Amino acid sequence: MVRLLTGSMAVEIQETIFSSCASNSITRCHDDGSDADLWRESTFSLWSRPVRYLAISREIPEATIRGTVSVVTDITVVKETDPIPHGFIAIDYCADSL
Numbered sequence: 001m002v003r004l005l006t007g008s009m010a011v012e013i014q015e016t017i018f019s020s021c022a023s024n025s026i027t028r029c030h031d032d033g034s035d036a037d038l039w040r041e042s043t044f045s046l047w048s049r050p051v052r053y054l055a056i057s058r059e060i061p062e063a064t065i066r067g068t069v070s071v072v073t074d075i076t077v078v079k080e081t082d083p084i085p086h087g088f089i090a091i092d093y094c095a096d097s098l
Contacts, residue, residue: 025053038077 029036038052054075076085084090 025055027053
């Protein structure tokens with residue numbers, strides 16, 4: 001799971017089994033309704049395959065209450081070989097692979 005904390009929102013990439021996705025997971029693409037899995041694998045075992053979805057929750061970490069608050073306004077997913085768009089920062093690590 002990758003988690004980016006800002007002052008008012010947590011953005012996570014959750015790896016889980018499809019049938020146990022959290023309720024705040026983004027599982028469908030808005031524009032065409034397709035599966036929003038960030039890393040599609042074989043559909044051989046549809047109900048037990050690992051999936052990776054963005055999950056967004058609104059929370060204010062206590063450590064940032066007195067400090068500057070940042071707000072996530074846009075998220076974009078790019079291939080590793082593509083440049084990071086202007087105005088974005090990269091989340092280029094996974095907490096479980098450190």
